[in-house]
Amino acid sequence: MATATAAKLVFLLVALLAASSSCSAWGLRMPTERAVQAAAERLVEGGADAAAPLIHALRPLVGSAGDLGRRGGVPCDSWRLAVETYNKRDWKTVPAKCEKYVGNYMMGGHYRSDSRAVVNEAIAYAESLKLGGNGKEVWVFDIDETSLSNLPYYATHGFGTTLYNSTSFNEYVLEGSAPVLPETQRLFNKLKSLGIKPVFLTGRTEDQRAITVANLRRQGYSGWMNLLLKPAGFKATAIAYKSGERQKLQDAGYVIVGNIGDQWSDILGAPEGARTFKLPDPLYYIG
Amino acid sequence: MATATAAKLVFLLVALLAASSSCSAWGLRMPTERAVQAAAERLVEGGADAAAPLIHALRPLVGSAGDLGRRGGVPCDSWRLAVETYNKRDWKTVPAKCEKYVGNYMMGGHYRSDSRAVVNEAIAYAESLKLGGNGKEVWVFDIDETSLSNLPYYATHGFGTTLYNSTSFNEYVLEGSAPVLPETQRLFNKLKSLGIKPVFLTGRTEDQRAITVANLRRQGYSGWMNLLLKPAGFKATAIAYKSGERQKLQDAGYVIVGNIGDQWSDILGAPEGARTFKLPDPLYYIG
Numbered sequence: 001m002a003t004a005t006a007a008k009l010v011f012l013l014v015a016l017l018a019a020s021s022s023c024s025a026w027g028l029r030m031p032t033e034r035a036v037q038a039a040a041e042r043l044v045e046g047g048a049d050a051a052a053p054l055i056h057a058l059r060p061l062v063g064s065a066g067d068l069g070r071r072g073g074v075p076c077d078s079w080r081l082a083v084e085t086y087n088k089r090d091w092k093t094v095p096a097k098c099e100k101y102v103g104n105y106m107m108g109g110h111y112r113s114d115s116r117a118v119v120n121e122a123i124a125y126a127e128s129l130k131l132g133g134n135g136k137e138v139w140v141f142d143i144d145e146t147s148l149s150n151l152p153y154y155a156t157h158g159f160g161t162t163l164y165n166s167t168s169f170n171e172y173v174l175e176g177s178a179p180v181l182p183e184t185q186r187l188f189n190k191l192k193s194l195g196i197k198p199v200f201l202t203g204r205t206e207d208q209r210a211i212t213v214a215n216l217r218r219q220g221y222s223g224w225m226n227l228l229l230k231p232a233g234f235k236a237t238a239i240a241y242k243s244g245e246r247q248k249l250q251d252a253g254y255v256i257v258g259n260i261g262d263q264w265s266d267i268l269g270a271p272e273g274a275r276t277f278k279l280p281d282p283l284y285y286i287g
Numbered sequence: 288m289a290t291a292t293a294a295k296l297v298f299l300l301v302a303l304l305a306a307s308s309s310c311s312a313w314g315l316r317m318p319t320e321r322a323v324q325a326a327a328e329r330l331v332e333g334g335a336d337a338a339a340p341l342i343h344a345l346r347p348l349v350g351s352a353g354d355l356g357r358r359g360g361v362p363c364d365s366w367r368l369a370v371e372t373y374n375k376r377d378w379k380t381v382p383a384k385c386e387k388y389v390g391n392y393m394m395g396g397h398y399r400s401d402s403r404a405v406v407n408e409a410i411a412y413a414e415s416l417k418l419g420g421n422g423k424e425v426w427v428f429d430i431d432e433t434s435l436s437n438l439p440y441y442a443t444h445g446f447g448t449t450l451y452n453s454t455s456f457n458e459y460v461l462e463g464s465a466p467v468l469p470e471t472q473r474l475f476n477k478l479k480s481l482g483i484k485p486v487f488l489t490g491r492t493e494d495q496r497a498i499t500v501a502n503l504r505r506q507g508y509s510g511w512m513n514l515l516l517k518p519a520g521f522k523a524t525a526i527a528y529k530s531g532e533r534q535k536l537q538d539a540g541y542v543i544v545g546n547i548g549d550q551w552s553d554i555l556g557a558p559e560g561a562r563t564f565k566l567p568d569p570l571y572y573i574g
Contacts, residue, residue, distance in 0.1 A: 074404045
């Protein structure tokens with residue numbers, strides 16, 4: 001009896017697990033139906049004793065593919081992908097329903113492994129470069145959410161679900177306590193060892209130079225060629241400001257071999273740099 | 288006894304579930320530590336009886352944040368994000384370890400809801416446009432993995448884990464059986480109702496025109512202004528070919544208000560179109 005009850009419970013939980021992890025809202029009916037079905041069955045773990053998935057004609061998705069963290073019919077991970085791929089623009093706050101999702105993403109291993117994937121590509125690219133030998137190659141680094149993390153601030157301010165508050169955010173910046181993003185620092189150090197000069201280019205303003213330098217040093221950064229901050233009161237979009245500064249670097253004879261940031265406005269606008277890298281950031285949008 | 292055994296099993300399974308869904312590889316030590324910790328605890332469902340998460344100094348990630356579908360230290364979902372954000376380029380095949388991951392992504396609801404998020408943004412943008420009233424606004428649509436889906440082919444060919452085989456793929460194309468991508472068709476129809484003319488621009492070649500038209504019609508598409516296919520034997524990158532065709536549209540007096548595709552090579556290269564939309568595609572890369 002004990003075994004039977006336990007078995008029933010295990011079955012129930014396994015069924016729940018299977019239902020939550022795989023949800024076939026997409027189906028196919030076509031000449032190769034049997035082969036597709038076989039492929040679909042191979043995808044279902046322990047599919048041998050599971051009912052064969054029904055293969056339907058493709059049709060508009062009615063309802064949803066899981067109810068976790070939805071907002072206007074779109075789950076939070078689809079919202080995040082739309083943000084990261086620049087499909088979603090000019091947003092003000094993380095959807096309220098996605099606070100937990102974004103929090104878990106940022107605080108767990110997911111954000112870190114996504115960042116690592118980007119940096120792995122950046123390092124592979126840097127290592128493949130043939131340098132001119134004249135020390136003119138530079139790599140542009142954004143600071144916030146690229147070189148340093150403001151996660152301590154955002155973790156206590158709703159993970160991006162509340163409107164940007166420049167007063168409280170600047171107070172946090174002036175603490176100079178933002179932790180390093182270790183993946184970016186790995187790239188930073190690798191570039192130095194290759195002979196590519198790092199340049200910081202940030203939307204932080206000139207009056208924050210001292211605390212920014214202190215914060216960067218405290219977190220282990222050293223040996224950058226330049227730290228370019230925005231003149232106080234300078235009015236321009238991030239794209240205009242940052243591409244203007246990159247143009248100046250180029251005009252001074254430097255070759256921007258790479259450019260990394262967490263916002264599309266860090267890496268769009270000519271001259272972008274020979275290759276650009278977009279780090280994840282589901283916390284805020286800068287246009 | 289039955290209850291005790293069952294309870295133990297339930298506990299074990301719930302613990303496994305909790306362990307698999309949350310994994311804190313990222314930690315913080317700073318003045319606001321207590322507040323961050325409180326935020327972290329709020330994130331843990333049923334956190335009341337769970338041990339408080341340890342808050343460490345930020346440090347390079349040693350080991351991994353979950354062992355599912357790893358490849359060179361990067362989990363499959365981080366690989367996919369790197370692909371979708373154009374951080375990873377010029378790849379030939381989906382990592383072998385990610386076949387199941389990509390298969391589940393494509394066959395389950397995830398691909399569909401990611402596509403829906405993109406199309407929701409595209410429709411919101413289209414609806415916000417003020418049209419000139421002269422019928423000159425057009426929207427460029429890619430075909431494969433944008434308007435039609437080749438998932439039936441890829442589902443029986445390792446979900447992108449095997450090298451592209453032009454012979455077998457072209458055989459599939461000539462069946463004319465590729466199903467519609469319903470989200471894209473929703474955008475297509477919405478644009479027509481707004482008075483924006485759809486233009487298909489595809490890497491498919493001119494000799495595939497008849498079957499492509501038949502396939503599109505069979506799947507419910509009608510009323511496009513143009514179907515632009517690549518001249519047979521035309522040698523150029525996808526970016527060069529597609530931006531050249533968009534230039535011709537512009538030279539003919541059309542205004543490309545939007546451009547949607549699954550590859551970055553669909554939407555990069557001036558003139559891109561006033562706004563571009565990148566649909567998900569973890570199956571293959573076209574440079």
